[in-house]
Amino acid sequence: MFDFLEGYDVLGAFWTTVQLTLLSAVGSLVWGTILAGMRVSPVPLMRGFGTAYVNIVRNIPLTVIIVFTSLGLADVFGVTLGAADDFAALSFRLAVLGLSAYTATFVCEALRSGINTVPVGQAEAARAIGLSFTQVLTLIVLPQAFRTVIGPMANVLIALTKNTTVAAAIGVAEASLLMKEMIENEAQLLLIATIFALGFVVLTLPTGLLLGWLSKRLAVKR
């Protein structure tokens, strides 16, 4: 029944999906946190940049962003990301860049709502002992904000996992690209679709469960 799978590296394709997800998750977490810091900063220029970035980038379709990284950044501006001669590696890195840039806006907004749940007295007490703005943010406010938004972050991570399929548009050999190839060559359409659908559920279901458990465990008691 499953002999049509022969000759296709399904696991390898899903491994690429996992790598795309994890690297983009780290990238968007870092960039999203910086953006959130900008959006609550006392410096108007930084606040303005953060707000503008989030509102522009999150409203552009991901496909457009991913295609732009390839046709715009790579082809027009000659960005090589250290992989000038390796098309597969370049596409992969561009996809991580595009996914991070896009997902960071959602991370930023989730985090900002978390920052709003931290009582203002926490930041006041921190300022009162002489901590600087950056110290107040990184030592007091963000650690508490992160714990309250683990649930919403799970949503962002699940969406990111599924959004990695858009990387197929610039030829990254992740799961959905292989699925397209198999659908073109094999007859078992329903079975192929089911296998890939299940594959994604297997990736995302534990993410949701694990982070749900973590969010309960790490909740800040007040």
Next chain:
Amino acid sequence: MTEVSVAKDVVAGTSDLVVLKSVNKHFGALHVLQDIDLTIAKGEVVVVIGPSGSGKSTLCRTINRLEGVDSGEILIDGRPLPAEGKELARLRADVGMVFQSFNLFAHKTVLENVMLGQLKVRKTDKQKAEEKARALLDRVGVGTQADKYPAQLSGGQQQRVAIARALAMDPKVMLFDEPTSALDPEMINEVLEVMQQLARDGMTMVVVTHEMGFARSAANRVVFMADGRIVEEAVPDQFFSNPRSDRAKDFLSKILHH
């Protein structure tokens, strides 16, 4: 050389630690601080009392610029309070603050709360910071709670930790913004005792409070505020037994007779 140091001592000895000169502040249309002039000498304990909405908490919070002012000048130890940035942070470290709602860092243990400022602002090494933190926690009577989180402590214990956290910075002056107002009645005394002890040890203190007993016994001076102005300043005995202003008489008659 001797002359220089003598001159310095004289300046330091006579100089006032906290000086407010014609300070004004508005919240929108509300004029919460109106031409406030207040001078607090080193070692002095000043208790600020008054009806709610009189601006006493705001006054307390302007001294370390948690609230900015619209006009006027605030000097700490002879230096004007900087508007923002690193200078302000440095100055805040010298001004301890205790809040009505404790505001202990909820994600850090009691010990970490008291160590944080030493490590990150004073750059004390970790072992010394911990020794000092434990000593201070013992001094305020919560040494055994060092490894718990704030939410596991009673209000009175939390407030005493907050006092230890402020003391860990070796502040020149301590500000108390209604430190017992959020406490259950039976926990008020344990906090007041720590504050009495601090006052006896010669700490300069500005205390906004409704605890008239504390004002009587620990204060060098009572400042009575109403409607954003300082209405009356007097030594406690004189203020409580023979207030000069009608506003103060009215206030005292309402709180002392039931």
